[in-house]
Amino acid sequence: MRPRRSPHPTEGPTPTWRRKAIVAALAAALLAGPGIAQAAPPSAPASQERVAAATITWNLERATNPTADQRAAYDLITAAMNAAVARYNNLSDLGKSITVRYDPGVPTADGNINGTIRFGNRSYMTERTALHEIAHTIGVGTSAGWSTLAAGGTWRGAQATALVKQFDGSGATLSTGGGHFWPYGLNYDNEFSNTAADRHVQIVAAMVRDGL
Numbered sequence: 001m002r003p004r005r006s007p008h009p010t011e012g013p014t015p016t017w018r019r020k021a022i023v024a025a026l027a028a029a030l031l032a033g034p035g036i037a038q039a040a041p042p043s044a045p046a047s048q049e050r051v052a053a054a055t056i057t058w059n060l061e062r063a064t065n066p067t068a069d070q071r072a073a074y075d076l077i078t079a080a081m082n083a084a085v086a087r088y089n090n091l092s093d094l095g096k097s098i099t100v101r102y103d104p105g106v107p108t109a110d111g112n113i114n115g116t117i118r119f120g121n122r123s124y125m126t127e128r129t130a131l132h133e134i135a136h137t138i139g140v141g142t143s144a145g146w147s148t149l150a151a152g153g154t155w156r157g158a159q160a161t162a163l164v165k166q167f168d169g170s171g172a173t174l175s176t177g178g179g180h181f182w183p184y185g186l187n188y189d190n191e192f193s194n195t196a197a198d199r200h201v202q203i204v205a206a207m208v209r210d211g212l
Helices: 016-031 068-091 127-138 144-149 158-168 194-210
Strands: 056-060 096-102 109-111 116-119 175-177 180-182
Touching (some): 096 127, 109 127, 116 127, 127 194, 158 194
Parallel strands (some): 056 096
Antiparallel strands (some): 109 116, 175 180
């Protein structure tokens, strides 16, 4: 007499081979799930060409065997130029290669669009003067664009004009004369402050965008 077959054969102990098959099937299903084996690797961001900002650089011409007077002047000039160039490079993308000289025959200091700055009088070896003279090397009072945009006593470029209005109100203008501008031209020591120095750089950069 044959033994009766259980109506539910899967309810008994599962054979080892079947357990392995089930485990393998479950593993395959998990690996096939979204976000694991079939998840596409994240796409790399599209490369973007970046144009390096221009920078202002400078060098100081030194005597081979400097006197005590020259060494003292070199120290003051270096501190002034380092501070001014750092401010320009931090707040603008202007570029210029500047050569600086100590010339005791210069009564104050001067800057030329050819990229030279001369310091004479010790009282002008300051960041304020260095910022002002750098502006001259960039074109303030020295370029053809200045002659066009500064004619008539008021700067006519849209960007620098908009910027001074942002700083000082809707009625503000940039006055020009004698190769200089104001406010924020840093023409005298009593005009200097960190805020004024920052705005000076920003206005010079805006003037360049206007066509200085």
